[in-house]
Amino acid sequence: MRIGELSRRTGASVRALRYYEQQGLLSATRTPGGHREYADSDVDKVALVQRLIGAGVPSAKMAQIFPCVFGGRSKPTIEVVADLCEERERINGMIDDLLASRAILDDMITDARVAANA
């Protein structure tokens, strides 16, 4: 499929798709006319990238942190494992912040209900 279809099927902008390629997160073959040609499996790859971006993982480091998933055929390094654990910790922090935010909202909602019925 070409970039337009991949864009529609993933929700990622065409711009973002080309950007992912620059970051080494996506590979595409070229048609004789120079157009990018993607495989069906790239839909899932883009979904993963989007998920990681959503989790706050810098796209610049993704290619190095996940060599086992993207292009690089190298074996996971000790440092890679360390980076992975680091990201995990960061995400745990995000989860804690979200829980705290929800708790605050819960209190606000409770107070608002009391005020509304008062």
Next chain:
DNA sequence: CTTCTAACA
């Protein structure tokens, strides 16, 4: 009409 590259009020 779709994609490509390069660049920026």
Next chain:
DNA sequence: TGTTAGAA
């Protein structure tokens, strides 16, 4: 990232 120009 969006967007835009000019070309294929």
